[in-house]
Amino acid sequence: MRTACHARRLRLKLKSAHGVQLLRRDVRTWNGVTVSVSDMSCSPGRAWHDISPPQSRMAIVLEQIGGRVEARTKINQPSQSSWSGPQHIDYAPAGMQVWGYTNNVRGIRGVDFAFEFPSLESILGESIDLQQTETPRLQFFDERIFRIGSLLAAECKQPGDHSDLYADSLVTALVIGFLRFSEDRAQKKKQGTLAPWQLHRAKEFMEANLSTGVRLRDLAQITRLSQSQFGRAFKASTGLAPHQWQMSLRINRAQQLLLDGELSLAQIALVTGFSEQSHFTRVFRSMVGASPGSWRRDRRS
Numbered sequence: 001m002r003t004a005c006h007a008r009r010l011r012l013k014l015k016s017a018h019g020v021q022l023l024r025r026d027v028r029t030w031n032g033v034t035v036s037v038s039d040m041s042c043s044p045g046r047a048w049h050d051i052s053p054p055q056s057r058m059a060i061v062l063e064q065i066g067g068r069v070e071a072r073t074k075i076n077q078p079s080q081s082s083w084s085g086p087q088h089i090d091y092a093p094a095g096m097q098v099w100g101y102t103n104n105v106r107g108i109r110g111v112d113f114a115f116e117f118p119s120l121e122s123i124l125g126e127s128i129d130l131q132q133t134e135t136p137r138l139q140f141f142d143e144r145i146f147r148i149g150s151l152l153a154a155e156c157k158q159p160g161d162h163s164d165l166y167a168d169s170l171v172t173a174l175v176i177g178f179l180r181f182s183e184d185r186a187q188k189k190k191q192g193t194l195a196p197w198q199l200h201r202a203k204e205f206m207e208a209n210l211s212t213g214v215r216l217r218d219l220a221q222i223t224r225l226s227q228s229q230f231g232r233a234f235k236a237s238t239g240l241a242p243h244q245w246q247m248s249l250r251i252n253r254a255q256q257l258l259l260d261g262e263l264s265l266a267q268i269a270l271v272t273g274f275s276e277q278s279h280f281t282r283v284f285r286s287m288v289g290a291s292p293g294s295w296r297r298d299r300r301s
Helices: 117-124 143-157 163-191 196-208 216-223 227-238 242-260 265-271 277-288 292-300
Strands: 006-008 015-018 020-030 033-042 046-050 057-065 068-072 088-092 099-103 107-114 137-140
Touching (some): 015 020, 020 046, 057 143, 068 137, 196 227, 196 242, 216 227, 227 242, 277 292
Antiparallel strands (some): 006 020, 015 046, 020 033, 057 088, 068 099
């Protein structure tokens, strides 16, 4: 059974904000799940605001320009997660104290999902282990959840002619994907992850070589593993294959350079490791949903 979408706009105000300004928020409800897309600007240096949810909430950082974004249980206590990519997901049960923290970030676009799990049982047609939903998960990544969340964010901002039916289906897939995540996560732990020093060294090496081609054998060598061991362990640790991780870093760096406005698209392509501008444009469009030029005009308008 399909539920209707309800659209509304909330007042542009953040709770206990320091250095963060809410520019726009679009809100819709599908299948009992409230979806809200927020665009925020941040002051230079450290900034934060209270994101403690009154009901269980999953938040996805779709896009960040510069710096670091993370969810913290205490403002001055960094996240202990091994994930540090330009996009990430957070889940907090109702009533949990959580702060959205940024450092040297210009802007953020994110999408939030507010869940009422007991009411979702009838939509899914099966019971939900409510104890499972009480476990917080901060700073993680799951490609399937991220992709579905991105599609819902696009529908929230610009709904199509058949948006309700499409979004209802996406919301159902999102909830199922989230509930299955814990089981998948436990399985990945059995496969083995990188030690903290290995993960740090690999990330550092990839960030330092954005403009050049990083080879799997180089990453394996600096972490003292075989190539196959490194590839499996890196994905188990981060949720992404090494090449996907570096591509996300390249696109994030390209977004910063686009807003700086000092380099041409061809120069940005070379600086961020793409062989030519057309390749850069194709990858950027596939990951961001718009061409580099359109994305820059939209952010400057």
